Amino acid sequence: MRVADYDAVVVGSGINSLACAALLAREGWNVCVLERERELGGAIRTAELTQPGFHHDVFSAWHPLWVGGPAHAALGDDLAARGLEYLNTDHPTGTAYPDGESVFLTTATEANAAELERHSAGDGDAWRDAIAGVGAQAELVFGVLGTELWSGAGAGLALKAYRRLGRQGLAVFGAEAVQSSRDWLTTTFRSERAHGLLAPWVLHTGLGPDAAASGFMTRVIAFAIEAGGMPVPRGGGARLVDSLVRLIEDHGGVCETGRDVERILVAHGQAEGVRVAGVGAVTASRAVICNVTPTQLYGRLLDPADVPGEVREAGRRFRFGRSEMQIHFALSEPPRWSGDERLGQTAIVHLTSGLDGVSRAVNEAERGLLPAEATVVVGQPLTVDESRAPGGRGLLWIQLQELPWRVKGDAAGELETGDGTWTESLRERYADRIQARIGLHVPNLESSILGRLVLSPADLQTANVNLAQGDPYSGSLALDQNFLWRPFARQPGHRTPVDRLFHIGASTWPGPGLGAGSGTLVANALLQPPAAERLARRFSRLMQRGQA
Numbered sequence: 001m002r003v004a005d006y007d008a009v010v011v012g013s014g015i016n017s018l019a020c021a022a023l024l025a026r027e028g029w030n031v032c033v034l035e036r037e038r039e040l041g042g043a044i045r046t047a048e049l050t051q052p053g054f055h056h057d058v059f060s061a062w063h064p065l066w067v068g069g070p071a072h073a074a075l076g077d078d079l080a081a082r083g084l085e086y087l088n089t090d091h092p093t094g095t096a097y098p099d100g101e102s103v104f105l106t107t108a109t110e111a112n113a114a115e116l117e118r119h120s121a122g123d124g125d126a127w128r129d130a131i132a133g134v135g136a137q138a139e140l141v142f143g144v145l146g147t148e149l150w151s152g153a154g155a156g157l158a159l160k161a162y163r164r165l166g167r168q169g170l171a172v173f174g175a176e177a178v179q180s181s182r183d184w185l186t187t188t189f190r191s192e193r194a195h196g197l198l199a200p201w202v203l204h205t206g207l208g209p210d211a212a213a214s215g216f217m218t219r220v221i222a223f224a225i226e227a228g229g230m231p232v233p234r235g236g237g238a239r240l241v242d243s244l245v246r247l248i249e250d251h252g253g254v255c256e257t258g259r260d261v262e263r264i265l266v267a268h269g270q271a272e273g274v275r276v277a278g279v280g281a282v283t284a285s286r287a288v289i290c291n292v293t294p295t296q297l298y299g300r301l302l303d304p305a306d307v308p309g310e311v312r313e314a315g316r317r318f319r320f321g322r323s324e325m326q327i328h329f330a331l332s333e334p335p336r337w338s339g340d341e342r343l344g345q346t347a348i349v350h351l352t353s354g355l356d357g358v359s360r361a362v363n364e365a366e367r368g369l370l371p372a373e374a375t376v377v378v379g380q381p382l383t384v385d386e387s388r389a390p391g392g393r394g395l396l397w398i399q400l401q402e403l404p405w406r407v408k409g410d411a412a413g414e415l416e417t418g419d420g421t422w423t424e425s426l427r428e429r430y431a432d433r434i435q436a437r438i439g440l441h442v443p444n445l446e447s448s449i450l451g452r453l454v455l456s457p458a459d460l461q462t463a464n465v466n467l468a469q470g471d472p473y474s475g476s477l478a479l480d481q482n483f484l485w486r487p488f489a490r491q492p493g494h495r496t497p498v499d500r501l502f503h504i505g506a507s508t509w510p511g512p513g514l515g516a517g518s519g520t521l522v523a524n525a526l527l528q529p530p531a532a533e534r535l536a537r538r539f540s541r542l543m544q545r546g547q548a
């Protein structure tokens with residue numbers, strides 16, 4: 001590899017790394033991205049996993065957070081010029097219940113209000129009010145999610161909120177922000193069908209419906225899905241990675257695979273580069289940006305002598321959330337759903353008995369049990385992008401977000417869980433149970449399977465060290481590790497005890513997902529002119545105004 005002196009070295013090639021490197025490279029920084037695996041992209045990968053011609057998004061698949069996020073706003077045109085194309089749908093999500101009933105969310109407020117009204121009189125207006133409520137506070141709500149909270153910008157946002165809402169309004173905003181999904185849903189909608197439509201979405205934020213702040217996330221997601229649909233890149237998530245890498249390279253940057261960073265080089269309290277296993281030192285004169293978990297940052301990459309003991313200890317105690325399983329199916333024909341024909345056109349269908357069903361499965365997983373009735377996320381990428389499989393075939397992306405890392409037992413009392421590790425046998429038997437559940441809604445599933453590939457929590461951890469304990473979100477999002485306290489209270493935000501060393505990735509604020517929020521926040525901070533220069537510019541503007 002070219003061992004040069006870079007402006008910035010980025011450790012890991014997840015979406016936050018690539019967005020950060022692209023933003024810096026475009027402004028003339030000489031950047032180097034180092035990835036330990038054979039492919040770039042971290043939790044974004046597209047592969048013919050099951051059969052030739054079936055292009056599966058192996059991990060993440062749905063890009064509303066990217067398309068609605070700040071990195072896409074800044075880089076979208078450059079990426080489109082390098083071949084990235086987004087496809088979307090008017091039928092982003094729905095829930096199918098065991099009794100054959102279903103409920104849907106589209107990209108139109110009136111259609112959604114009518115759909116909820118169909119289930120219970122009054123819920124249509126409740127929906128309109130809920131959407132209007134988030135819309136009226138959009139600047140604040142999305143401001144919170146896109147701001148470095150421990151910074152001047154964070155303080156500015158708090159001041160703006162106070163000016164706009166007043167003392168009482170701010171108190172209400174804060175209370176609503178920490179409310180649980182259950183409390184918000186049950187005080188807003190009468191119909192349990194409406195609860196079951198939205199409750200599964202909190203799983204996609206790493207929470208459960210009884211967790212603090214899950215109500216806030218439910219409202220944000222409801223608004224975001226209605227406004228943004230369920231976009232995916234044509235051809236698979238890897239096309240986003242390809243275009244970001246091309247953009248970085250077009251600006252002179254370097255992206256290397258098979259490079260395991262084993263140490264951050266620190267001198268006089270300042271990061272000066274990294275040491276790559278089997279290669280040696282790669283130096284960086286302006287920043288080292290690490291997309292890793294706190295456990296790796298403080299437990300492996302930094303010499304204990306370079307970090308205060310209490311920060312190192314807090315990093316060691318960083319907690320991971322529930323584990324996850326992915327199941328990929330290649331089918332000889334499209335899934336034929338029983339019940340409402342809209343199920344076959346919907347990008348993501350949740351199978352659940354409702355709010356209490358999600359709550360129970362989350363609680364079982366958190367107590368170490370395989371849930372008796374998991375919430376099954378049935379992703380249907382072909383409803384948005386037909387190019388993912390040969391004509392007339394079917395392809396399913398299944399996600400199970402309520403699993404324990406160490407399995408103490410089976411809440412259904414069916415499966416032998418052995419020593420509690422994720423063996424191949426436990427993985428396949430659990431996947432069989434889920435396959436049977438889907439089969440109750442998709443009668444042709446069993447007969448049409450051409451290929452199935454299952455990734456257990458252990459497989460996820462093996463594929464990407466940041467998915468520690470099979471946690472797809474790289475760290476529990478319990479309130480003490482979320483918002484102001486992510487990744488952890490002793491060292492929140494993206495700065496570290498080492499000068500010029502920055503911490504990004506799903507473990508850091510604003511958390512997981514493809515929004516690239518942490519990479520963008522750090523890139524923007526690095527691209528800001530130094531304080532003295534900013535002061536001089538402001539002074540000269542004031543002078544000009546004075547002369548005018």
Ligand SMILES: Cc1cc2nc3c(=O)[nH]c(=O)nc-3n(C[C@H](O)[C@H](O)[C@H](O)COP(=O)(O)OP(=O)(O)OC[C@H]3O[C@@H](n4cnc5c(N)ncnc54)[C@H](O)[C@@H]3O)c2cc1C
Pocket residue numbers: 011012013014015016017034035036037041042043044058059060061062063064065066259260261262291292296324326460463464465466467471472473474504505506507511512513514515
């Ligand atoms: C199965 C699954 C499904 C998901 N579905 C969605 C979805 O549909 N939509 C959505 O918005 N989000 C989804 N998510 C969440 C989202 O994909 C992740 O939060 C996001 O991709 C994480 O990006 P990241 O920048 O934190 O880095 P990651 O993608 O975690 O990548 C980090 C990279 O750093 C590398 N690395 C770590 N340590 C080192 C080292 N020492 N040296 C060199 N390299 C190193 C790792 O190998 C890895 O490639 C999903 C996640 C999973 C796992």
